[in-house]
Structure formats: structure tokens, C-alpha cells
Amino acid sequence: MEVIKYSDKYKTAWDAFVTTSKNGTFLLYRDYLKYHANRFIDHSLLFYSKGKLIALLPANVVGREVQSHGGLSYGGIVSGASMKAQLMLEVFDAMVLYFREQGFESITYKTIPYIYHQLPSGEDLYALFRHKAILYRRDLNTVIQLGNKLPYAKLRQRKIKQQKNIVLGQSSDFDQFIGMMGELLQLKYNTLPAHTATEVELLAKRFPDNIKLHTATQGETILAGILIYETATVAHCQYIGATTEGLAIGALDALTDFLITHIYSYKAYFSFGISTEQQGKYLNKHLIQNKESYGGRAVVHDFYQINL
CATH class of the missing domain: 3.40.630.30 (Gcn5-related N-acetyltransferase (GNAT))
Structure with missing residues (x-):
């Protein structure tokens, strides 16, 4: 699994992946994220497996904390139709290892509510459980x-x-x-x-x-x-x-x-x-x-x- 920090040279690949993803929306396009870029230190990630882009993480950092993403209503792992449970576990393993090696202390993770999914996309919820993630906030939408x-x-x-x-x-x-x-x-x-x-x-x-x-x-x-x-x-x-x-x-x-x-x-x-x-x-x-x-x-x- 290759983890790459986002830079502008990946914009086309990022946006194209969001377009065909099973749980992405327009809020996750780079042009939406860019409108308030001056307020956030971006540290978004792209995940590649065998040379193929398989997942994205919109993220920013505040001190030693990673947020996914502080400027969005929602913004967890964006994945395509090929994403399956075992692969998501590997994505999370790679994400946690990457941020740990970068010296960060925690990741706060906003899920993408299921109503926005175009295909079932709950693999990340299972991966969060496997990584002993703590549920610290639950909002109620009508x-x-x-x-x-x-x-x-x-x-x-x-x-x-x-x-x-x-x-x-x-x-x-x-x-x-x-x-x-x-x-x-x-x-x-x-x-x-x-x-x-x-x-x-x-x-x-x-x-x-x-x-x-x-x-x-x-x-x-x-x-x-x-x-x-x-x-x-x-x-x-x-x-x-x-x-x-x-x-x-x-x-x-x-x-x-x-x-x-x-x-x-x-x-x-x-x-x-x-x-x-x-x-x-x-x-x-x-x-x-x-x-x-x-x-x-x-x-x-x-x-x-x-x-x-």
C-alpha cells in the first residue's frame, strides 16, 4: 500500500476518483476544499494499491491532531466500488502507520452518513472498530x-x-x-x-x-x-x-x-x-x-x- 500526501499535481486524479466513488459528493472535490484553504493546513492522502488509486482521505492538521476534515460537514475515507472489507482494513493500517510516523497523536474521523452513499460503504465503520476508535460525538439529523x-x-x-x-x-x-x-x-x-x-x-x-x-x-x-x-x-x-x-x-x-x-x-x-x-x-x-x-x-x- 502506497500512501501519498496530496498536492495540486494530484487534483485531476482526486476529482476523477470522487466522481466515480461510491460515497463521495461535490463537497469532496478540491475546488470546494480550496475555497477556505487559508483556514486549514491540508494533509489529505491518496492510497494506491499495485499502482491503482483505491481511496482518498480529505484531511487537515491542527497541532498534533489530524482531522478528516475540519472544514467539511463530513469527510471520511472516499472509496470506489472495488473497495471491500479486507482492503479497507489495509487502508486504515496504512493511514494509521503513516500519521504515527509523521508524529501525530490522534485522528478525528468524520463519517460520511449512509444517505449520501450510492453503494453500501460501511467498510470504514468496521475498520474504525478494529482500530479501537472512540465514538466521541453523535449528531442527529432529521x-x-x-x-x-x-x-x-x-x-x-x-x-x-x-x-x-x-x-x-x-x-x-x-x-x-x-x-x-x-x-x-x-x-x-x-x-x-x-x-x-x-x-x-x-x-x-x-x-x-x-x-x-x-x-x-x-x-x-x-x-x-x-x-x-x-x-x-x-x-x-x-x-x-x-x-x-x-x-x-x-x-x-x-x-x-x-x-x-x-x-x-x-x-x-x-x-x-x-x-x-x-x-x-x-x-x-x-x-x-x-x-x-x-x-x-x-x-x-x-x-x-x-x-x-
Whole structure:
């Protein structure tokens, strides 16, 4: 097994592998990773067996810790259809040996939730177990299985019916949307969006088929908006927000229903995102109840640590 640290000369090979992988998404392309490269010290790896690229690890380092990857929602081992259990054990053995020899003390590993897999890809979970990895965080995501939907709660159905004079559609007004999100997050959680409007616009231009802003408007004013990250199997709500007026008149309810029943009905899953905080130890009950009222149910996202 040959382990190679990523450099720009491997970009074409990296991206081509992600495209044909069984569990990779556009977040794992180098052009996505590059947008915040100044914030992270990259230490991604490529794994070759008998001269053939068989796996990737998007990773960065912080001191003596390896993270897979600190700038991504998820990002464990990316593998192709030829990846099998024994080969994954060899990949993990090679990864652990490589980072140990480099002087690192631990690896924090973000799994790729199964809803993003185009083929079964749980080999890494078994390899984590074999390497005595510790589960240190578990986030809870609310997901609708679109081919087998549960009915909306009655209150949610009434809210959807009450909206009037709202235009639902796609927008490129990222400035107004992120500004609205900033006000909302500052008020509710004393925090700000992880992305600036400039970053979102840049990413949307790089990945126009994957990053789309959907809005509910009256005139030029956005009353509600949802930024969707679209992959082969999932429509994921990266940001969800509404103004006070938009909430009052059911604009967000109508927009969410529109995306679920019309725009993304062909997808396998509609993901609302997590409702957990403090590394999974706190569940925001109000937030998750709101998501569950659309018929969403739990999918966990696990984080592990391997001590080297």
C-alpha cells in the first residue's frame, strides 16, 4: 500500500476518483476544499494499491491532531466500488502507520452518513472498530425518505394552506439571504452563518448544479429561504431561514413543502440538518420538533477518534 500526501499535481486524479466513488459528493472535490484553504493546513492522502488509486482521505492538521476534515460537514475515507472489507482494513493500517510516523497523536474521523452513499460503504465503520476508535460525538439529523413519506403534522398542514401572495422560486440574491440568516442566527443563537455571502456566491458559481438558493418572496423582499446542497441521493438544507413576517404568514412552511413535494421529490432523501449542539450532547427540542412535523425522522452522524 502506497500512501501519498496530496498536492495540486494530484487534483485531476482526486476529482476523477470522487466522481466515480461510491460515497463521495461535490463537497469532496478540491475546488470546494480550496475555497477556505487559508483556514486549514491540508494533509489529505491518496492510497494506491499495485499502482491503482483505491481511496482518498480529505484531511487537515491542527497541532498534533489530524482531522478528516475540519472544514467539511463530513469527510471520511472516499472509496470506489472495488473497495471491500479486507482492503479497507489495509487502508486504515496504512493511514494509521503513516500519521504515527509523521508524529501525530490522534485522528478525528468524520463519517460520511449512509444517505449520501450510492453503494453500501460501511467498510470504514468496521475498520474504525478494529482500530479501537472512540465514538466521541453523535449528531442527529432529521431526514425524510422521499419514496416513503410520512404525513405532515396537522398544524403544519394548516400553516402551508394559509400562505397567500407568495412567489416561490430559485434566486441568486445571496447577499439578502445571508444577511437575513445573520440577523436570525444572531438573535436566536448569538452566532453567525459559517459562510459569508461572498463565499456562498463563489461556491454556487463553482457548483451551479449542486448549490441552489430557493426563496419565498413578496416583491423584491425575501421572506424565507433555503440554501440546498444537492448530491446524487440527497437534497440537504444547508441554511434555513425566514423573517418574522415570513414565519407569521407561513412563507417558510410553503417553501419547504414546495421543495419536498415538487422540486426534490425524485431524490432518495430530503435532509433538514442537525438539531444537536455541544458535540451531540444537547438536543434542541423545539428545532427538531419543527423538522419532525414534516415527517422527518432521525439519521445519526458519528465522529470517532483514533489515538496514535
